[in-house]
Amino acid sequence: EVQLLESGGGLVQPGGSLRLSCAASGFTFSAYALSWVRQAPGKGLEWVSAISGGTVNTFYADFVRGRFTISRDNSKNTMYLQMNSLSAEDTAVYYCAKDHGWLPVYWGQGTLVTVSS
Amino acid sequence: ESVLTQSPGTLSLSPGERATLSCRASQSVSNNYLAWYQQKPGQAPRLLIYDASTRATGIPDRFSGSGSGTDFTLTISRLEPEDFAVYYCQHYGSSPRTFGQGTKVEIK
Numbered sequence: 001e002v003q004l005l006e007s008g009g010g011l012v013q014p015g016g017s018l019r020l021s022c023a024a025s026g027f028t029f030s031a032y033a034l035s036w037v038r039q040a041p042g043k044g045l046e047w048v049s050a051i052s053g054g055t056v057n058t059f060y061a062d063f064v065r066g067r068f069t070i071s072r073d074n075s076k077n078t079m080y081l082q083m084n085s086l087s088a089e090d091t092a093v094y095y096c097a098k099d100h101g102w103l104p105v106y107w108g109q110g111t112l113v114t115v116s117s
Numbered sequence: 118e119s120v121l122t123q124s125p126g127t128l129s130l131s132p133g134e135r136a137t138l139s140c141r142a143s144q145s146v147s148n149n150y151l152a153w154y155q156q157k158p159g160q161a162p163r164l165l166i167y168d169a170s171t172r173a174t175g176i177p178d179r180f181s182g183s184g185s186g187t188d189f190t191l192t193i194s195r196l197e198p199e200d201f202a203v204y205y206c207q208h209y210g211s212s213p214r215t216f217g218q219g220t221k222v223e224i225k
Contacts, residue, residue, distance in 0.1 A: 035214075037162075045154070045162065045205050045216040059212040062118075095161055102209045103152055105173070107161040 002026040002106040004096050009111030012086055020081040020111060022096030030054065030074040033099040036081050038092035039110075048094070049081065050102065063089075086115045119144040121206055123217035129225040136193040138220045140206035145186045150210030153182055153191045156219075157202045165204075166191060196222070 008020040022034065036048040049070040050059045058070050069082040079096060093112050097104035120143040130136055140151065149169040154162040164173040166182035169189055179194040193200055201224050206217040 037216075044203075044219045045156075045207070047207070047214045047216060050212070050214070059214075061213045102214060103150070103164075103167055104162075104207075104209075105164050105167075107163075109161055 002098060004098060004106060004108035006094060006096050006108045006111035009094065009113045011114045011116060013117050014087055014115055016086050016115070017082070017084045018086065018113060020083065020094055020096075020113070022079040022081075022108060024077045024079070024098065027098065029077040033102060034072065034079045035097045035099055035102075035104050036070065036079075037095045037097060037104065037107075038090075038113075039095070040089075040092040043092075046092070050099065051079065083113070086113075088115050091115045118213055119146065119208055119211070119215060121208060121215055121217035123204075123206060123220045125220060126218075127221045127223060129223050130196055131225045132196050132198055134196050136191075136196055136200070136222055138191040138193075138204055138222075140184075140189040140191070140217050142187045142189070142208060146189075146208045147210035149185050150208055151182075151184070151189050152207045152209060153180075154205045154207065155200075155202050156205065162205065193222075 003025045005023045032053045035050040051070045067085045072079045093110040095110045096108045098106040122141045124139045151169045153166040156162045170182045203219045203221045
């Protein structure tokens with residue numbers, strides 16, 4: 001059974017940094033691309049970033065490029081999202097997802113990031 | 118960047134009725150790489166349809182997807198009580214893999 005467990009969310013001040021983790025199990029981790037998708041309170045889904053499985057290619061939404069960095073450690077079956085220069089607009093639940101091709105198929109339950117002073 | 122526009126914003130229907138949701142892309146979606154998701158309050162999204170018209174594993178056949186190019190439709194043939202939720206479309210053929218803003222299907 002595919003399982004994805006996000007962690008690392010919490011309260012951070014504007015301008016601060018946070019690193020999210022997504023621990024995976026139930027599949028051959030290195031063979032699949034993974035994504036981060038976020039959802040601000042009461043709002044819709046926003047695609048944030050994606051990373052390929054093998055040769056590591058990364059992709060970002062314009063609103064996070066240069067501030068967020070996606071990475072993965074295939075030896076630990078874990079994906080990360082390093083988030084810097086956070087603002088209130090980054091407040092959201094952050095979901096990780098296992099992709100088939102570039103299609104998010106399986107989703108974790110999300111971790112809440114709150115940016116506030 | 119392809120922008121996805123969903124309509125209507127809210128659909129008020131009764132159980133047993135047919136729901137028709139629209140997703141229009143500002144650019145042609147390559148290979149019809151268009152997906153539909155269902156999301157209920159407090160839950161993660163669930164994949165319903167991919168490649169515009171293929172049902173995901175375990176999705177009931179009352180859900181169907183159609184369309185190509187820039188115009189796509191999700192149809193729920195007869196609404197069940199558990200179908201009242203928010204529905205999102207997403208293209209995944211190129212980056213950024215944007216979502217539509219969502220359509221809420223609510224009980225009339």
